[in-house]
Amino acid sequence: MAMVLCWLVVLSLVSNSKNKKNRIVVTALASSSSSSSKATTTTTTTIPNLLEISNQALAYASVHGIQMECTTDDDDTSDLLLYQCAPISLLPNAYPKWAFEKAKRLAQPLNCMVDSIARHPTFLSKTLRTVSETDPFTAHLLSLYERIYHSNEEEVNYAKIADSMGIQRSDYMLTKSTSSDGEKKCLLKQVELNTIASSFAGLSVQVSNLHRYLVTSYSKTLDPFKTHNQQQVLPFTEEEGENDEDDGVPSNPALDCLPNAMALAHQRYCQRFHDNNDNTTEKNVVVLFVVQEGETNTVDQRMLEFALATQNIPVVRLSLQEIYKRAVLRMEDGALLLQGKGTNDIDAIQEVALVYFRAGYAPTDYPSEQEWEARSVLERSRATKCPNLGYHLAGTKKVQQTLARPGQLAQFTKKQTGRTRN
Numbered sequence: 001m002a003m004v005l006c007w008l009v010v011l012s013l014v015s016n017s018k019n020k021k022n023r024i025v026v027t028a029l030a031s032s033s034s035s036s037s038k039a040t041t042t043t044t045t046t047i048p049n050l051l052e053i054s055n056q057a058l059a060y061a062s063v064h065g066i067q068m069e070c071t072t073d074d075d076d077t078s079d080l081l082l083y084q085c086a087p088i089s090l091l092p093n094a095y096p097k098w099a100f101e102k103a104k105r106l107a108q109p110l111n112c113m114v115d116s117i118a119r120h121p122t123f124l125s126k127t128l129r130t131v132s133e134t135d136p137f138t139a140h141l142l143s144l145y146e147r148i149y150h151s152n153e154e155e156v157n158y159a160k161i162a163d164s165m166g167i168q169r170s171d172y173m174l175t176k177s178t179s180s181d182g183e184k185k186c187l188l189k190q191v192e193l194n195t196i197a198s199s200f201a202g203l204s205v206q207v208s209n210l211h212r213y214l215v216t217s218y219s220k221t222l223d224p225f226k227t228h229n230q231q232q233v234l235p236f237t238e239e240e241g242e243n244d245e246d247d248g249v250p251s252n253p254a255l256d257c258l259p260n261a262m263a264l265a266h267q268r269y270c271q272r273f274h275d276n277n278d279n280t281t282e283k284n285v286v287v288l289f290v291v292q293e294g295e296t297n298t299v300d301q302r303m304l305e306f307a308l309a310t311q312n313i314p315v316v317r318l319s320l321q322e323i324y325k326r327a328v329l330r331m332e333d334g335a336l337l338l339q340g341k342g343t344n345d346i347d348a349i350q351e352v353a354l355v356y357f358r359a360g361y362a363p364t365d366y367p368s369e370q371e372w373e374a375r376s377v378l379e380r381s382r383a384t385k386c387p388n389l390g391y392h393l394a395g396t397k398k399v400q401q402t403l404a405r406p407g408q409l410a411q412f413t414k415k416q417t418g419r420t421r422n
Contacts, residue, residue: 336381
């Protein structure tokens with residue numbers, strides 16, 4: 001069984017520390033690799049006007065915010081926010097339409113599966129117990145999950161009445177295989193499922209728009225590249241359907257769907273716990289972005305933040321250490337409050353409707369017990385969590401390994417009628 005990586009042209013803006021200038025690095029490659037010990041082969045093709053196309057891409061990226069924060073050693077600018085072009089693929093890869101549509105169809109059942117797993121403490125505890133014996137990070141997460149969501153230690157448990165929200169990302173690759181009778185197939189294979197801090201929803205929308213602009217503007221120039229690209233995938237018999245016509249770069253609605261989902265969670269929280277006509281109260285009900293200190297992928301996050309701002313929903317960005325210092329759980333009703341005036345023009349006390357994790361998924365996010373205490377306060381509140389601890393644990397590699405074993409997946413993909421989802 002061989003796996004082919006389709007043509008990829010990588011464009012990056014690299015800082016030169018010696019002369020403080022930027023240089024463009026453009027690399028074009030295509031490689032095929034096999035599970036055997038055969039050497040990897042590499043082929044190349046020539047793209048006319050590559051530097052011109054690259055410069056157009058850089059200009060487009062700058063105008064449309066395809067950027068990341070960067071650091072500098074210059075003391076005079078150390079307090080300023082500086083940005084550079086994010087590493088991006090210069091051109092899109094050919095991808096069979098049937099596989100793309102299948103991946104989209106799988107999104108909802110996979111989301112439902114994660115929700116079912118998160119509500120199955122016996123499965124999670126059994127699956128992760130052996131990992132917890134050797135991994136303190138997993139052990140701490142599992143202990144919090146069991147204590148907060150599936151024990152009766154606390155007389156009043158606000159976490160159990162809180163809504164749950166999932167923003168999940170499945171990663172796929174195409175696998176080429178040849179059967180014993182010589183039939184060639186191209187199969188869609190899931191690499192992993194991310195259930196916490198699933199990033200690049202914002203930047204990927206702009207990259208899709210960039211790709212669409214380039215392949216439209218340089219259609220004739222890029223025809224040889226596109227032909228070679230398609231030959232890496234399309235000669236193989238597809239799992240279903242016939243070869244599709246080139247439909248171009250599909251639209252990506254993530255920057256509409258994700259902020260709208262967050263806005264809905266915010267609205268539902270206000271409906272559940274506040275008088276929906278009290279605008280004075282609602283302006284103090286915020287969405288909390290849990291972020292890493294020193295984060296560079298802030299533009300991707302800010303795109304979601306500014307989309308929420310258009311719906312008059314304020315966002316507060318805090319690290320777990322900052323949350324430890326500012327967050328308070330109001331014990332009489334489970335409200336999560338932030339003390340101290342924020343950067344928005346709202347009152348000193350802010351109530352959190354939705355906790356959106358862009359941090360908290362790695363051991364390095366918890367350098368002390370204070371960060372763990374902050375995570376505990378967030379989870380124990382009535383605020384909606386995206387994700388909660390159950391969703392977080394459902395996305396661990398050990399759980400995904402277990403689900404790949406025969407008979408494991410069916411228990412989480414059955415409809416109410418008892419039939420298994422396709």
